[in-house]
Amino acid sequence: MLAGVTPRDATAEPSPDAALPRPRAAPVGTPPLPAAAASRRQARRRIVLTCAALAALLHSFAVAWTWLTHGPGVRGSWLVWLDLPTSLLYLHLVGASLLPWSLLAGGLQWAATGALLAWLVGRLASPGDVARTRG
Numbered sequence: 397m398l399a400g401v402t403p404r405d406a407t408a409e410p411s412p413d414a415a416l417p418r419p420r421a422a423p424v425g426t427p428p429l430p431a432a433a434a435s436r437r438q439a440r441r442r443i444v445l446t447c448a449a450l451a452a453l454l455h456s457f458a459v460a461w462t463w464l465t466h467g468p469g470v471r472g473s474w475l476v477w478l479d480l481p482t483s484l485l486y487l488h489l490v491g492a493s494l495l496p497w498s499l500l501a502g503g504l505q506w507a508a509t510g511a512l513l514a515w516l517v518g519r520l521a522s523p524g525d526v527a528r529t530r531g
């Protein structure tokens with residue numbers, strides 16, 4: 397035995413840290429936190445872009461269906477209501493010149509709206525945000 401070192405008494409009280417759970421080590425192959433955060437960011441970006449593209453595609457289908465199924469007097473009104481408030485930019489157009497403007501400006505509006513909604517839902521449903529608000 398070393399000089400000046402006495403063996404710990406077996407009846408001594410355990411240290412207060414003994415009751416605390418030990419932190420688990422990360423499993424082998426787990427990327428460090430910055431890489432995981434970058435991966436989540438890329439996944440969110442991909443979801444937002446996908447939703448923007450789907451919203452623009454949905455708008456294109458709605459415009460095409462409206463243009464093909466309604467008469468000349470009614471389809472302009474439908475397209476104006478479909479793309480409001482963006483349609484105020486091209487409200488003065490009539491006939492065939494209305495279609496490309498509705499597809500372009502309304503499609504951009506719908507894409508932006510779809511991307512914003514996907515981002516907001518993803519932001520609200522993120523488990524990281526819930527964990528930060530608890531503590």
